[in-house]
Amino acid sequence: MIHAHITSWVLALILFFVALSLHKGGKAKGAKIVQMILRVLYLLIIATGIGLLAKLNGIGNITPMYWLKAVVGLWIIGLFEMILGRVANQRRVSAFWIQFVVAFLLVLYLGFVQLPMSFLSP
Numbered sequence: 126m127i128h129a130h131i132t133s134w135v136l137a138l139i140l141f142f143v144a145l146s147l148h149k150g151g152k153a154k155g156a157k158i159v160q161m162i163l164r165v166l167y168l169l170i171i172a173t174g175i176g177l178l179a180k181l182n183g184i185g186n187i188t189p190m191y192w193l194k195a196v197v198g199l200w201i202i203g204l205f206e207m208i209l210g211r212v213a214n215q216r217r218v219s220a221f222w223i224q225f226v227v228a229f230l231l232v233l234y235l236g237f238v239q240l241p242m243s244f245l246s247p
């Protein structure tokens with residue numbers, strides 16, 4: 126489950142930058158197609174994230190750190206959409222890029238450092 130989770134968000138990250146560069150290159154149609162695939166990946170990220178939470182055997186075992194991890198994960202998905210939408214409409218995105226960097230560093234810290242499950246453990 127953790128491998129599926131990581132694979133989903135790594136792929137999403139790659140497609141996000143592909144969609145951005147297509148927008149920058151003026152290929153709006155290509156960007157739209159990539160964004161549709163990206164949206165399917167959001168569902169996979171969320172489904173695998175919920176799958177990982179389900180491993181904790183009961184909602185009472187989901188500590189505040191896990192809730193924070195889930196919320197920051199959803200925040201990143203929201204930012205993918207906001208940034209792509211605003212780039213498509215040629216609106217300012219700098220405030221969203223700052224959030225993106227903060228949220229991404231936070232999610233990596235929470236996922237890899239703070240929370241116990243790991244892709245390294247069998």
Ligand code: HEM
Pocket residue numbers: 127130131134137170171173174175177178191194195196197198199201202232233235236237240241242243244245
């Ligand atoms: C783009 C969004 C997301 C990113 C970049 C992300 C990133 C990560 C990372 C780096 C880990 C640690 C993997 C490891 O330790 O091997 C992880 C684990 C996890 N993620 Fe996400 N995640 C995202 C979205 C979500 C969402 C939406 C949820 C909940 C619905 C979620 C729930 C979890 C859970 C429960 C774990 C296991 C935590 C642990 O015990 O280590 N994630 N995620």
